[in-house]
Amino acid sequence: MKRVRSNDAANPVLIFWIIAGLVGFCLLPWYGIEDFFQFEWLTDGYPFDDDYAPGAFLIAQGQKLWLAPFLVPLLMPLLVLRRAKTDPIYSKILILAGALGFGWLIIQGFSIGIRGWNFSWMEAAFGELDDRQFGMGYGALICASSFLFIFTQGIAARGAINGDVFVVSSIGGVVVIVTAFVFFPIAKMLTAAFITQDGGYSLAVFASKFFDDRLWGLGCLSGGRCGVAWNSLFLAVMVGFLTTVLGLFFALIVTRSGFRYKKVLRALTVLPVITPPFVIGLALILLFGLSGTVTVFFADLFGVQPTRWLYGLPGVLIAQTLAFTPIAFLVLIGVVEGVSPSMEEAAQTLRASKWQVFKTVSLPLMRPGLANAFLLGFIESMADFGNPLVLGGNFDVLSTEIFFAIVGAQYDQGKAAVLAMVLLSFTLGAFYAQRFWLGKKSYTTVSGKGDSGVHPHMPSALSVPVLMIALGWAAFTIVVYLMIFYGSVVELWGVNNTLTLKHYGTAFSVRFDDEGIRWTGAAWNSFWTTLQIAGIAAPLTAIVGLITAYLLTRQTFAGKNAFEFGTMLSFAIPGTVIGVSYILAFNVPPIEITGTGIILVVSFIFRNMPVGVRAGIASMSQLDKSLDESSLTLGANSWQTFRRVILPLLRPAILAALVYSFVRAMTAISAVIFLVSAEYDMATSYIIGRVENNDYGLAIAYSTTLIFVMLSVVLAMQLIVGRINIGRRAANGSGEKT
């Protein structure tokens, strides 16, 4: 009953991409157009106008003749349309066509720019070019996709990855976009580390910057100050450890205790994630700063001078732990829930006490989660920029140093590049340490068989201190957030404590008149832009992240480790570096997207994708592989398997990825500072402008509003994702096993 497609009919996927390529080349404008979706270009000289013409029309008019060679790879696949997949010619032709098309796209894109030849040696070799080209548009984009996927179909037909077109195409797609939007800009930025003052390249420049005592000094061991690198490393390890422990505590309370207010606790852990930068820092200053409420109270109580103890390592550590514990929690909750109850029950029946069960079975099975949570905390701390800026005092870290190397009085991009490399190597180290720790053990706990056990409660020796610490932390979080809310309804934070709603009025006033609602508040513009960008970026991030996680856990292919690292890379690099590198890379053809909303969306996708990847990996490594295999043998292809079997079982991971990427897009600042434009201003950048201008009330009122907006969006997402898939009901089902 199953038709075996390769024999009798032409492959529909191949036909689709051939047609797509031709549409891209013959119908859609080849070059980028401002405001494409307003479709003014359709009535404005299309298809003959140079700016709006599709590639085919350009060539026909004798223009941009370097586009002509694309016809060959576009038409070549037609030769094998009727051939069987297993025919060696089929794969050869497709690979050749894809490689030629994609290769030529890259070569011409980088060779010919807005000023003719991009390289002087080309001008010398081919003579002056009396033409130029702008950034690629939708026509070129679709052609590029067509070439790529024709290429991957060829590779698949050769038998790579069991001949699986979806998997090969996914790998190809992820590799290409990660290369384009992570490796390419970062490489462009990092080469600055080797550039001398007069524009040449030199290793010595790199060495002198790299071996700077300010970077590696060990003065703190003898009472002085340590290098920035050591500061960052120490801080990141501490934060990674603390957030993992606290995240685990929260996860344990939610899954394995009889605590009555789990839901409240769970909601509370979400708060710090949805808080715009600087706000936690400001609240901490009002509590613990030199004139902070708590500091003054204790100073009066004990009759001592208040100190600036908060500024430096303690403040940054507290703020980062507060901010990143929820991330650890989101990663761990899936894993802690995922540990098969029957394993724990089995251990109990083997005479292990509750404590021993926890120590010898539950905890080791949570290892992938713990490792991932630590890694995320570590990397977040390394790349965090807002908290060290506000609370760092004289405790310098790499991320702020990078920022000020670029925007400070020294304008030293080379130094920023060197510091970024150091930061990157730490992240790389943490990444490999994690892999080493996890080793080759299997942590699969969800098999194809129904599992009907119940998670045992924590041993009381554990639950009491866990609950105490978690509740203490929760109380602290509540106080911090009350302070923030309070700050938004007083006249002048810390000085004039008259209650007022004027800050909300300034930011979010609306007026009703004949034309309907008029958004008169100062913040509306950036608010809508932010919602829009975050709303577009979140699902894309989740999709790319989960597909990548699927490839990493479920498929084996050459270069998998490098692939995995590549997908983690953008997360490990501070946003500042990403921001500048994006401007360097995407301000000129072939990819010309600065000043658009696209560059913001793209930067969010690749900044936040690693969280989706990590969450997906942690959850997927607990799903037995026979589930996918049985789906495959039942005739589902790997895309259908991914969608119908794996995705529904990954609800916690999907939610984590969606929520996280949405929220991060709303609250990110460091990369955004460079990428916002007049048309696309983001909330955080607006808020920081306000803080700089002493409008603390407005800034905090805006932040508070964002917190509430994000909270409701997060809850809505939880509802939607929860409703589509009723979840792993098996874990709650009551059945018998043999």
Place this chain on the structure above:
Amino acid sequence: MSINAKAAPVSFRNVTKIYGKDVVAVDSINLEIEAGKLVTLLGPSGCGKTTTLRMIAGLEIASKGKIYIGDQDVTLLPATDRDVSMVFQSYALFPHMSVIENVSYGLTFSGFEKSETRDRAHQGLELVGLKGYGDRLPSELSGGQQQRVAVARALVLEPQVLLFDEPLSNLDAKLRRQVREDIRDIQQNLGLTVVYVTHDQEEALAVSDEIVVMRNAGIAQVGAPRELYDAPADRFVADFIGEANIIPCEITDVQGETAQITIGTLKHQLPARGMVPGPANLAVRPTRFKLGAADGLAMQVEKATYVGSRMEYTLATSFGEVFVVSEDVDAPLAIGDTVAVGLDSIGPVLLAANENP
């Protein structure tokens, strides 16, 4: 019954599977599986039988050689595109779908209308005796029921080849017999081509039309159950299929098809199987000894066990221990007794002498 078979033969031509750089899981095997037959891949852990099965399914792609299903070369075809279904050891039921959703799963990818999908799924469930269980979740079923859902899920696709990967290993002994009979019945009623992996020789003997015994990534012997049991090709097969006592002997003379052998003082005649005079091994099933034979070898009883339908003895001889089963439960031998043991006229088989087990 509208579930029909489109049974097709499977053919392996010089198929090799190498994992990584140098782990050879399957080494250049040739195998023909006839349409409509139940063929078992039998062998110890790590012999390559599961890899062979997964290559039929398309879950592994052969490193070398060709695989055909029917007359189509499927060597490079992925699992999705092969008309093959598989029942997994762990059943691999999707925990987030109800029983009926599980059974319909494959049908939704085969271009059936919704109503037909539903009808077929219900027929499939009925076929395995689970009518009315459609709305349950897999976790609400017993192990045997889960197993049968997995079978129904594979069956409704009417695959050219149906694969079973140790399907009974998670079931209790009584259920095992019943399920394996059910599988055999369905296979014969529908005329399915079934490839079945197990490491349990009794299971293999019970269900198979043909058994493929595998060892160290290769095929040791292929044959009908009776053939393998009665005429094992070598010591490994003899030992793996049923139990066999391997006794060193001497071929003294070969006349045509018949060989004359001696074991100590015992003389015996049996088919020569192309062997020439000289040292050899004799494989003897525990039931093929004659206790109290007149010209038998003297052996001493070391252990005697009563297992209801028969007696099991371990006897000490000059060449080691032999394991003997006797139907006589009324006058059992006692430990320490000496007994003269002879050989049945049919049953014992000659094997080459210096072969490594």
Place this chain on the structure above:
Amino acid sequence: MKTNTKIRVTFGATALALMTATNAAYADKLTFYCSAQEDWCQLMANSFQDATGIEVAMTRKSSGETFAQIKAESSNPRGDVWWGGTGDPHLQAAEEGLTAEYISPMREQLHPWAISQAESADNKTIGIYSGALGFGYNSDLLAANGLSTPACWKDLLKPEFKGHVQMANPNSSGTAYTTLATMVQLFGEDDGFDFMAGLHANINQYTKSGSAPIKAAGRGENTIGIVFLHDAVKQAVSGFPVEPVAPCEGTGYEIGSMSIIDGARNMDSAKAFYDWALSTDAQNLALQVNAFQVPSNMNAETSPSAPDMSQIKLIDYDFRTYGSSETRQRLLKKWDDEVSILPQ
């Protein structure tokens, strides 16, 4: 390429105008990079749009960030005009050829310091406002700690102020570099560095951002912050207990600047903005926002709250020398090697 884009834009805009009959104001555009405070930037953008009908797209970033952006975009400039922010990055941009030369007809209305700023950069930038360096203190904290009121630079060296003074790191902040350069010009290079070294002992934190010390003082997190006086005045006007001090020895100052970006896509609009921004009307807009700098147009009004420049002893700040990257790097390296490593 610039012309092409412009043609594209104009062409498209004309077509749109014909189609939808919107007003002609759409015909011209200006991409405006602003490095002053947010509300001032908004006001400038809106007022210019009202005055000329040119559509303004404004992006506000600090001067360092804007400089980094202009530099990154230099091969395909996006911005047209850059207004506001301390003069050093503007001078740096001029030195690196990122900004374009332009001589405005409005020049004769400007203070001499604004023109000298332009001349020191081959007319690639011009002064739009100035502000004197000084410091501010939190009067509450000063009283609580029983400290005397500082009036001069040298007062800050007193041991009683140990742990009470904050300034920005000259490596990251233009304000702090101006402080360093001022001390070198005020006391001579050797004595200037001695002063910085003495000050170092009393510093509780070198902040990253130039105005952070006085903001910390406003919130009660710090006692004395070395900043531009208009920043201190702003804290006081915002309601924080901050007192600005113009040091008795005299002090340096910054010149907030404006530049046209080299290769601007809308060069005519940029020039129109440039001329407009130097006019009395445009400069008087500062009065509507809390901006306490001194405007460069001689006829423009200065806020009554602003520090009275006539009462402040200003040194003759040599922008050409101390704004050059050569001198800057030398002084910063010297500060790094000789001051920042001292024990505190």
